[in-house]
Amino acid sequence: MTSPAPAAPATQVPPMDHLTRLEQTSIHIFREAFRNFRNVCMPWSMGKDSNVLIWLARKAFAGKVPFPLLHIDTTYEFPEMYEFREWARKEHGIDLLVRVNEDAIRRGVGYATHDPVTVTHELKTLALRAALDEFKWDALITGIRRDEDPTRAKERHFSPRSAEGAWDYKDQPPEFWGQFATRAPEGGHVRVQPLLEWTELDIWEYIRREAIPIPTLYFARDGKRFRSLGCHPITHPVPSEAATIDAVIAELRETRTSERAGRAQDHHERNAMQKLRAKGFM
Amino acid sequence: MPPSPSHPSDDTQRLHVVVVGHVDHGKSTFVGRLLHDTDSLPDGKIEQVKAACAAERMDFEFAFLLDALLEEQEQNITIDTTRIFFRTRRRNYAIIDAPGHREFLKNMVTGAASASAALLLIDAQEGVMDQSRRHAVLLSMLGIRQIVVLVNKMDLVGHSEEAFRKVVAEYTAFLGSLGVEARLFIPIAARHGDNVVQRSAAMPWHKGPTVAEALDGLEHGEDLAALPLRLPVSDIYRFDHRRIIAGRVEAGVLRPSDELVFLPGGRRSAVKAFEDWPRVTRDHVPPGGSAGFSMEHQIFAERGQIAAHPDRQPRVGREFRARLFWLSKEPLLPDRPYRLRLGTQDVQAFVTRILSVTDADTLASGPAAAVPRDSVADLLIRTAAPVAFDLHHECAVTGRFVLEDAVRIAGGGIITEAREEAAKPAEGAVSRQERAARAGHGAAVVWLTGLSGSGKSTLAESVERRLFDSGKQVVRVDGDDLRAALSADLGFTPEARAESVRRAAAVAGLFADTGAIVLVTLIAPLAADRDRARKSLARHPYLEVFVDAPVEVCEGRDPKGLYAKARRGEIKEFTGISSPYERPEDPDVHIRTDQISLAESTDRVLSAIDEVVRLDKTAGSDWEV
Structure with missing residues (x-):
């Protein structure tokens, strides 16, 4: 048995700043996920968090995103988002899968006739479940953050889901000392959440620092901007004059309303998010 | 003090603080009060909670604020670790809150393990209770050294300095028995905000900092x-x-x-x-x-x-003593296989002996046959393969590990002592260094893998001749020879192939223990089998040589007529035809025998061998497992 040699003189190394620390931890999570699971996919909504994820993945893997991305197309995306999708697909060289719940569309499920929770369940959750059945991914990398919603505050970086996609939030695995739940339950998968510790403000400051491309809908036009992007019939802009990243950051530093305030499915009924998430929503 | 965006904080790192303490000693009230007094609540939240209280004809409580913030009351899922963000003038904070309940320990560990500091609440009236002690034990194991003790509910003891001193004395003595020292004790009345952010007028005798000031004085942890x-x-x-x-x-x-x-x-x-x-x-x-x-x-x-860095290496070994906390419903048992994860290492491990188990409630220690849930134990652990590690007090991040039971993390441990190996194969009175000094070179295992007909034996014979002629000790372990003798009982099923690889590795290890350079020629088609072989030979330098040629070329050569037999169906499970060959992903040497000459192939293998058996290269500590 050898013993470590006597300590060398302490080297002066400044600690990483807040954003760098978040970034470096997320990169580590990406690498652990990619190594520990056979078949990884990253759902991609094209929103700001989603684009930060692509950026971090490229940093983790020397410029390449080594797994497919999945866009669950509700058919209610803003037109700008489809344009952005095609641009980003080329820019980042990503292998993009697009899936639509065609069956629900045929049955006439839509915002004109159904409530937002039902539509979200049909067009997002069920479409995702079908894709999971098709591709048998054992890990999905998602962009959820703790500060988005109280139920997400309880999440782990690696969060196992049952074969039915359900989240057993009452019995979560312990997660400490950088060791994650890297084995998927029988027939199920693990949600890997590299942005869990990030806040909305962190995301914006990182987008600014790294000059990450994002859709223009986030910036104010005619006194309004989108703070969070979902299906267009249920996503409402907030009053804002913030037309640049700097202005958005300045605005967020002052604001005290929640990010998803413009997302109708969260408010339709009490505990809507909790119900959606327990059923397998992001 | 209210957060002020116009005053940029001087510390850009968020500090993580865990709040612990006995149930009902006022954790939620304290956190609610802290959020309120640092002006960290969303607009309208306090009015909303006050209105809800009025409607229910209840008195407003700061604890409700936290609950409302987390929507815990209505959703009734007060079950896990949560993070609540707030900021002071100095910097941003995340409070890790683990509400008290049955699953508390698992969640507290999850939350507290990432914290730099802990706030531990003790009720001034009730004094030190079970959980006040149990949490301190865990904090010390998790390596959290910055502990601030908040003596709460001072209003219920008449703000008496004497009552405060009594708790301080009792708890200081207890922490001392753990080898832990509290950074500070602060008398507070969370309900009224005394000494949380505002200095208490009722306790002028307290000259120390408020909680907010104490937080701003904390560091991010060890350098x-x-x-x-x-x-x-x-x-x-x-x-x-x-x-x-x-x-x-x-x-x-x-x-x-x-x-x-x-x-x-x-x-x-x-x-x-x-x-x-x-x-x-x-x-x-x-x-x-x-x-x-x-x-x-x-x-x-x-x-x-x-x-x-070569001058400051971790230890390498298979046995150590550890102090461990166990979180799983199933008790930890000796001689049962668990997965041990340390850094990115993941090996099978056994608890060989439970030295003592500490009861979480009474803190009494004693011998035991198993480690029940939520308790702490001292034990000896043996791993199936060597692991690199440090002692926890030397380098905490590589001096700790988790144990997995089935697919779940079930416990965490810190390594307190390295143990010498009980037995080292073939290492009697003569050390490897002595053998190497006499031979003029170190031992090594060189494993040539590849399809039948790829040229493994031809290359190995050529390398063997050259090594022998240059005065080296060299031995060849050939797959066919083993099949004819030692492994004559084995067939070609995946299990039999795995066993055949294991035996070849064991034989190669014994030869290498004598100081020889061992050339193994064995198809070993499965990567997992080859990896196991490499791991079982970790005590020696090891080279994987991929002898590669397209299967058509190998079939064209067919020196033993085996491909022809396989095509006729006379051999079942023939590698490359009816049974898979997993190409090495990352061989040390990759030889395309259809593209380069035997002489060049031989030179390349020899130069790789020379790299690892030169005496100056092999004097490193990996010998001393």
């Missing part, structure tokens, strides 16, 4: 940069022409051109370049940083190994 470099390898990437070693710096600092040793194993090479995207902007990677770098030499490295 990991001053420790020796520890970089557990996460993965090896080959997305393009580059071979990139990926891993996170857990301790110390990684710089370009650093000489690294990879343990267990002991191969060495220098960092060639950081391979960052979109561009390299770093001249070092500090603790917590994720690195990706290329090496000067194509040495063998794999996930699990710890990269370190």
